[in-house]
Amino acid sequence: MSLAFRDETFRDDFTFYNSPAAIRRFPFPFDRDEYMYSVNIEPHVKGPVGSVVEFPIDIDEHYVAEMKERALVLQQDPLRCQSLPHMITAEWDLVELLMTSMAESYPQWFSLTRDGDRWHWINRPLEIDQKFTFGDVATLPYPPMEYITRQCQGDFSLLDQREDNLWMDAGIATTQADWSLDFDIGMNFMEWHAPVPFAHQMGVFERALKYLLNLQLGRPVRRLNWTMTINPRLDTSPEQYPHWGKDRTQVTPENAGQKVHLRVELQGLWRLPRSNAIVFSIRGYLASLQELSTSPKWARRLSRILKSLPDEIADYKGLTRHRPLSIAWLSRFEDGSPTTPGCGPD
Amino acid sequence: MIHAHDIRVRVTAIEDVAARTKRFRFEPVDGGSPPLFAGGAHITVALGDDDGAIRNPYTLSGSPQDRGGYEITVLRTTDSRGGSAFLHEQVRVGQELSISAPINLFPINFLARRHLLIAGGIGITPFLSMTEQLADLGQNFELHYAMTCSGAAPYEAQLRSRLGRRFHRYCSDRGERIDLETLLAGQPLGTHLYVCGPERLIDATIAMATSLGWPSENIHFERFAGPPPGDPFTVRLAKSGQTVTVGQHQTLLEALERAGVEPPSLCRGGACGQCELPVLSAEGELLHYDHFLSEEARAAGHSIMTCVSRLKGRELVLDF
Ligand code: HEM
Ligand code: FES
Numbered sequence: 105m106s107l108a109f110r111d112e113t114f115r116d117d118f119t120f121y122n123s124p125a126a127i128r129r130f131p132f133p134f135d136r137d138e139y140m141y142s143v144n145i146e147p148h149v150k151g152p153v154g155s156v157v158e159f160p161i162d163i164d165e166h167y168v169a170e171m172k173e174r175a176l177v178l179q180q181d182p183l184r185c186q187s188l189p190h191m192i193t194a195e196w197d198l199v200e201l202l203m204t205s206m207a208e209s210y211p212q213w214f215s216l217t218r219d220g221d222r223w224h225w226i227n228r229p230l231e232i233d234q235k236f237t238f239g240d241v242a243t244l245p246y247p248p249m250e251y252i253t254r255q256c257q258g259d260f261s262l263l264d265q266r267e268d269n270l271w272m273d274a275g276i277a278t279t280q281a282d283w284s285l286d287f288d289i290g291m292n293f294m295e296w297h298a299p300v301p302f303a304h305q306m307g308v309f310e311r312a313l314k315y316l317l318n319l320q321l322g323r324p325v326r327r328l329n330w331t332m333t334i335n336p337r338l339d340t341s342p343e344q345y346p347h348w349g350k351d352r353t354q355v356t357p358e359n360a361g362q363k364v365h366l367r368v369e370l371q372g373l374w375r376l377p378r379s380n381a382i383v384f385s386i387r388g389y390l391a392s393l394q395e396l397s398t399s400p401k402w403a404r405r406l407s408r409i410l411k412s413l414p415d416e417i418a419d420y421k422g423l424t425r426h427r428p429l430s431i432a433w434l435s436r437f438e439d440g441s442p443t444t445p446g447c448g449p450d
Numbered sequence: 451m452i453h454a455h456d457i458r459v460r461v462t463a464i465e466d467v468a469a470r471t472k473r474f475r476f477e478p479v480d481g482g483s484p485p486l487f488a489g490g491a492h493i494t495v496a497l498g499d500d501d502g503a504i505r506n507p508y509t510l511s512g513s514p515q516d517r518g519g520y521e522i523t524v525l526r527t528t529d530s531r532g533g534s535a536f537l538h539e540q541v542r543v544g545q546e547l548s549i550s551a552p553i554n555l556f557p558i559n560f561l562a563r564r565h566l567l568i569a570g571g572i573g574i575t576p577f578l579s580m581t582e583q584l585a586d587l588g589q590n591f592e593l594h595y596a597m598t599c600s601g602a603a604p605y606e607a608q609l610r611s612r613l614g615r616r617f618h619r620y621c622s623d624r625g626e627r628i629d630l631e632t633l634l635a636g637q638p639l640g641t642h643l644y645v646c647g648p649e650r651l652i653d654a655t656i657a658m659a660t661s662l663g664w665p666s667e668n669i670h671f672e673r674f675a676g677p678p679p680g681d682p683f684t685v686r687l688a689k690s691g692q693t694v695t696v697g698q699h700q701t702l703l704e705a706l707e708r709a710g711v712e713p714p715s716l717c718r719g720g721a722c723g724q725c726e727l728p729v730l731s732a733e734g735e736l737l738h739y740d741h742f743l744s745e746e747a748r749a750a751g752h753s754i755m756t757c758v759s760r761l762k763g764r765e766l767v768l769d770f
Pocket of ligand 2: 721722756
């Protein structure tokens with residue numbers, strides 16, 4: 105695949121947009137016209153060529169711009185990347201997972217040569233050429249997790265497994281949908297999920313945790329989650345709320361098509377070999393209502409999802425204020441005709 | 451029974467490491483490196499004359515740094531399933547076997563201030579890799595190993611030279627015992643305890659630690675309940691209507707797998723909870739051999755752990 109990495113922004117003038125090919129591969133998360141939480145976990149196996157799950161780690165046309173955005177966020181707020189001391193083995197596990205996966209999937213951009221502990225990593229799009237000793241933090245310019253995640257799209261958290269629970273003991277979050285690593289660090293699976301409505305009562309988290317505690321090496325799993333974001337803004341963290349909260353008041357029936365974005369997170373989970381920790385990746389994709397409506401099926405389905413979404417979930421996801429405007433904008437595609445099964449476009 | 455995620459390996463070495471104890475080395479048939487593993491991990495090995503009809507869990511006893519293959523260390527016992535007998539008597543260098551990827555149900559707690567490891571006999575196996583990893587990480591730990599000294603205890607010399615003063619041995623055939631009370635009472639706060647070995651040692655260690663007020667989160671043990679044999683019985687799967695017979699030396703899980711059903715499983719030793727299946731009816735008595743279900747759950751009889759438990763009676767109907 106040849107790709108032009110675009111120079112674009114996710115703040116201020118918001119020059120981000122999707123190419124037609126990027127819209128076609130957008131991971132639209134709804135396979136029916138209604139939505140409710142569930143234990144939607146499936147094996148993270150190779151998907152169709154060109155899809156976001158063709159490879160374990162997806163690198164797309166926004167790669168270089170997203171990495172610039174991450175560097176900006178970290179410069180302003182170093183607490184977006186934190187790791188408790190006992191997670192250092194897991195950090196190295198993550199370096200290995202990401203480097204080997206990226207080099208194997210995208211040899212035209214990344215290469216990794218290993219001679220015992222002496223590793224040589226080349227990242228052509230970001231013009232990085234790094235020789236280092238695996239396991240020796242002094243040989244990298246950043247701590248291992250920060251080093252590699254400054255070069256990989258998506259937020260990450262590293263979960264330590266003990267006491268039959270998962271503990272968020274390390275992570276990097278610069279592109280998150282309104283949750284805070286600084287707040288969640290050190291919490292366990294049930295604690296950090298406490299704010300989510302319905303799912304606890306439905307037993308979703310209890311079953312998901314039991315499943316994850318048994319996650320096996322070499323058999324990663326994935327799930328999709330979604331929300332909506334005004335403007336193509338990656339950093340919608342609680343820390344930055346003063347900057348983006350007011351965006352929600354600026355949606356009008358006319359501009360909703362450009363301003364309102366569906367935000368889909370492809371979340372991957374891998375068992376890590378040396379640390380027995382789990383890495384959780386949160387790879388976000390944004391597409392405006394306008395972009396999505398190039399597939400009328402998607403537009404019809406999204407408007408039906410929004411209409412039938414329980415208020416508690418809409419509130420939790422922060423959609424309440426602009427939901428009617430989004431539905432109104434999408435209504436031009438609502439002709440009452442059925443939507444085809446599956447998540448794909450028309 | 452070969453599983454989709456199995457790794458095909460060749461047996462490349464078999465060595466005697468102590469009386470009735472052999473070490474087996476497995477290397478991937480395709481010549482690559484097998485998946486990395488952490489201290490305490492095990493694999494399951496498909497065994498038996500009949501196309502690997504039984505699958506037994508064995509702890510990886512080699513070094514996590516060894517990227518060429520895996521090693522397991524097996525004591526020849528009189529287990530009626532014949533797993534260890536099969537390995538000791540039938541398996542030859544050059545032969546191919548199927549194994550699972552590593553599974554770790556006995557992981558190191560990386561938050562511990564100190565690690566106290568207690569092994570009895572062949573229960574030393576997980577500590578071979580754990581002590582290596584702990585030493586690499588510069589962690590504070592001590593190993594107490596009870597064994598039969600007359601017949602050359604497995605790995606004693608290696609552990610003694612590698613661990614020096616952190617290694618303590620007790621010759622049970624000379625009447626030496628680990629003084630659990632003194633040992634466990636004298637540990638600083640923040641110590642984590644790991645025990646592996648005969649059931650008696652595990653039970654005594656847990657009981658002593660508990661009575662001394664150790665928090666249960668700090669007590670870790672590895673115990674695979676070897677699935678005991680029993681009388682044959684029939685199992686009916688309500689969803690497909692399929693009926694399967696479970697033989698005397700087979701587990702319920704193995705019988706289902708043989709019949710082409712793929713029920714969930716992981717540890718195959720009654721520990722992880724993954725293989726739990728709902729029971730619709732049982733004509734007879736459920737024999738629960740697992741360490742997972744609570745007393746109440748056993749009494750209720752609504753589910754069974756297929757990897758170790760069975761029916762004493764005629765027919766079991768599962769909601770599967
Ligand atoms: C172990 C890795 C995981 C991590 C680190 C993680 C983290 C999070 C965080 C930080 C939130 C936001 C909570 C807030 O409002 O502050 C969240 C939400 C949520 N998580 Fe997870 N999660 C994990 C796994 C899962 C799994 C396996 C499920 C499967 C059911 C799940 C289901 C959910 C749901 C349904 C929400 C609400 C999302 C929404 O409506 O937008 N999570 N998760
Ligand atoms: S497979 Fe783990 S309890 Fe049965």
